[in-house]
Each structure stands twice: as structure tokens, then as C-alpha cells.
Amino acid sequence: MxxxxxxxxxxxxxxxxxxxxxxxxxxxxxxxxxxxxxxxxxxxxxxxxxxxxxxxxxxxxxxxxxxxxxxxxxxxxxxxxxxxxxxxxxxxxxxxxxxxxxxxDGVCMALGEHWRGAGRGCAHMVGLVVSTGVGGGLVLNGRSFGGRTGNAGHIGHVVVEPDGLPCTCGGRGCVETVASGPRMVAWARRAGWRAPDGADAALLAAAALAGEEVPLAAFERAGAAVGMAIAGAAAVCDLELAVVGGGVAQAGELLFEPVRRALKAHAGLSYLAGLEVRAAELGGxxxxxxxxxxxxxxxx
Missing domain, CATH: 3.30.420.40 (ATPase, nucleotide binding domain)
Structure with missing residues (x-):
């Protein structure tokens, strides 16, 4: 065999x-x-x-x-x-x-990072993919956890803006409506960012790195939303680590800095004191x- x-x-x-x-x-x-x-x-x-x-x-x-x-x-x-x-x-x-x-796919991302990537040795973690959508998966007690139907850990549909925009899932104000690449670009355009047709999250990140105010604000919003969702998931599942990957996460500290600020503001329970956020290591x-x-x- x-x-x-x-x-x-x-x-x-x-x-x-x-x-x-x-x-x-x-x-x-x-x-x-x-x-x-x-x-x-x-x-x-x-x-x-x-x-x-x-x-x-x-x-x-x-x-x-x-x-x-x-x-x-x-x-x-x-x-x-x-x-x-x-x-x-x-x-x-x-x-x-x-x-x-x-x-x-979120469960598989989390399991892959747990086996060979940034989550090695961690028994309780969530993996997130922040890209054209926002997906996620859980590893609990060192094993993947899909829940009743296999959809547990779908952190992209945690609500962070109750009066926010409609989501493809049928709800409103999900993390995905704030932090997915296309939604970030759309928000930046509405806020006055002038970008060519076909602009994507990579171009938005380049503009933010160049110091443009609106793109920076788009990453601030996205990072805050992701951080709030991680804080909620960690509180419910008693997590010690969040591993974040995907195309939007390739912007590095543009995303991770506001994520950490949001965790500091929202993950206040004593058992979450050691909660970490790490960049994914395995990429695609x-x-x-x-x-x-x-x-x-x-x-x-």
C-alpha cells in the first residue's frame, strides 16, 4: 500500500x-x-x-x-x-x-496548519482564511471539529455589525461583509478611494502601505471585525490560538495590527489572557x- x-x-x-x-x-x-x-x-x-x-x-x-x-x-x-x-x-x-x-475548506485549512504549519503543538485553535470570502475551522483537543453537519467554525458568518450590509448567507453584518477582499474594496470606493476597474485587495494594500487614508481605514475595519470574531470564538470554545491566512492576510501588519487591538479590547476574560494570533505558514x-x-x- x-x-x-x-x-x-x-x-x-x-x-x-x-x-x-x-x-x-x-x-x-x-x-x-x-x-x-x-x-x-x-x-x-x-x-x-x-x-x-x-x-x-x-x-x-x-x-x-x-x-x-x-x-x-x-x-x-x-x-x-x-x-x-x-x-x-x-x-x-x-x-x-x-x-x-x-x-x-476552513476545517481543512485549520487542520493543515495544525499538522504542518503555525498551529503545530496547539490543541485548541481556530484557523481563518480571509480572502474573497472569510472561512474558518476549529481544532479542539488536538482534533478537527466539524460539528453536527461539518460546518462548525464558519467564523466568516459571525455577526460584527448588526445593522450592517446584507451577506450572501442571507444575514446581515457578518465578518465577511467587512473583511473579505471584494467587500473591502467596495467599501473603500464608497468612501472615496479612486482606483482603476478591477482593483483588488492587493492594490488596496499597496495604497494603504503608501499611506492613503481610505485604504488604511478599510484595513482597520477589516482587522477589527476579524479580531472581534476571533474573540467571540475563543470565548465560546476556550481557544489559545488563531491562525490567519488567505489573500487579505498577505497584507501582514496592515491587517494583524488592528486584529490584535480588537482582541485586546474584546477578549477580556481571564482564560483568554494567553490568546495568540499568528500568520498562517502554509499559504495555498x-x-x-x-x-x-x-x-x-x-x-x-
Missing amino acids: TDLVLALDFGGTKIAAALVDADGAVVRSARVPTPAADVWDAVVSLVSSVVGGSEVSGVGIGSAGPLDAVAGTVSPINVPSWQAFPLRSSVASLFPGVRVELAG EAGLVGAAALVRSELV
């Missing part, structure tokens, strides 16, 4: 696949943009290109949600053609007799490494 595991990371903007060895190292990987149509065909093609003639001992799948980990179905908000799509059984049909596991590989961990029983 081989020690290689196939890991899949499915999202609204990209699909990634990798072969991951027993030490959590990515041996071979590839990614493609998530197409508007024929999504499953794209998954099959990508899997074929990555696996080639290799034998795999298991398949771990991390997917954008919502999902139902019990039924093995996914309903990603940004992939309208996939509603209650049977992703686990569809992938299993490609690998008869091989163990296949499914979890949310965190979800793949965590997906691979799903089929290694000693890690989950």
Missing part, C-alpha cells in the same frame, strides 16, 4: 489537487479556475492529471460550503450549479475501495495538507 493521499481543495474560484505523503509534504499538485459550467468534468480532469499512474491510499476533500459532511454533499454559495452535489460519492466512484473523506497548500490529514486517523 502506498503512503500517498490525494487531496482536493474545491472552491468558488479555484479547484486544487495534490498528492501528499505521510509527512504532509506535497509531492505533486495542480490547480485550475473553477469553471462556470461542467464543474465535475473539470474535477475529473484535474484529478487525472495529478494522480497519473500513482496509487493512493485515500482521498481527502476540502470544499467551500455550506456542506453536509454526513450526507457527503456540498452547496457552495459561489457555485450555483452545485446545490446538494454528492461530491464525496462522486469522487469515491473514481477510486473504488479507497477511503474518501469530506470536510469544509494549507487546505490540501489538511484535506490529506482527513484520511490519516492519527490526525483527526
Whole structure:
């Protein structure tokens, strides 16, 4: 039996696949943009290109949600053609007799950072991906925790502005409406930031680093929202660490400084005195490494 595991990371903007060895190292990987149509065909093609003639001992799948980990179905908000799509059984049909596991992409990010990244040695942590959306996952007592349906830790939909803007989840004022890259750019434009068409969070960060007032305020808002959400999650779950990754987090202290200020203001309970925030270490590989961990029983 081989020690290689196939890991899949499915999202609204990209699909990634990798072969991951027993030490959590990515041996071979590839990614493609998530197409508007024929999504499953794209998954099959990508899997074929990555696996080639290799034998795999298991398949771990991390997917954008919502999902139902019990039924093995996914309903990603940004992939309208996939509603209650049977992703686990569809992938299993490609690998008869091989163990296949499914979890949310935030859970996989947290598990990957716990296994091989910034969360090594930490038993109680939350992992956050702050990017085109805001996702998250929990590791409790050293094991991934998906909750009843597999969606536990979805910190992007903690409410931080009760009278805030509508969110894609159907609520209002979620962290995602303040701290996701596209929402930050949209807020900055409304506040008077003059930017070219197609401006993204990276351009916003460059403007903030150059000292522009509105982009700086956008990162202040985003960091405060993320910090408040971490404080709430930590209070509920008795956490010791938050690991933050994703495209927006690549702005470094532009985001992390206001996050820490928000924690100082909102994480006041005595048992949260040692709560830390760290930057993710695995980058785009965190979800793949965590997906691979799903089929290694000693890690989950």
C-alpha cells in the first residue's frame, strides 16, 4: 500500500489537487479556475492529471460550503450549479475501495496548519482564511471539529455589525461583509478611494502601505471585525490560538495590527489572557495538507 493521499481543495474560484505523503509534504499538485459550467468534468480532469499512474491510499476533500459532511454533499454559495452535489460519492466512484473523506475548506485549512504549519503543538485553535470570502475551522483537543453537519467554525458568518450590509448567507453584518477582499474594496470606493476597474485587495494594500487614508481605514475595519470574531470564538470554545491566512492576510501588519487591538479590547476574560494570533505558514497548500490529514486517523 502506498503512503500517498490525494487531496482536493474545491472552491468558488479555484479547484486544487495534490498528492501528499505521510509527512504532509506535497509531492505533486495542480490547480485550475473553477469553471462556470461542467464543474465535475473539470474535477475529473484535474484529478487525472495529478494522480497519473500513482496509487493512493485515500482521498481527502476540502470544499467551500455550506456542506453536509454526513450526507457527503456540498452547496457552495459561489457555485450555483452545485446545490446538494454528492461530491464525496462522486469522487469515491473514481477510486473504488479507497477511503474518501469530506470536510469544509476552513476545517481543512485549520487542520493543515495544525499538522504542518503555525498551529503545530496547539490543541485548541481556530484557523481563518480571509480572502474573497472569510472561512474558518476549529481544532479542539488536538482534533478537527466539524460539528453536527461539518460546518462548525464558519467564523466568516459571525455577526460584527448588526445593522450592517446584507451577506450572501442571507444575514446581515457578518465578518465577511467587512473583511473579505471584494467587500473591502467596495467599501473603500464608497468612501472615496479612486482606483482603476478591477482593483483588488492587493492594490488596496499597496495604497494603504503608501499611506492613503481610505485604504488604511478599510484595513482597520477589516482587522477589527476579524479580531472581534476571533474573540467571540475563543470565548465560546476556550481557544489559545488563531491562525490567519488567505489573500487579505498577505497584507501582514496592515491587517494583524488592528486584529490584535480588537482582541485586546474584546477578549477580556481571564482564560483568554494567553490568546495568540499568528500568520498562517502554509499559504495555498494549507487546505490540501489538511484535506490529506482527513484520511490519516492519527490526525483527526
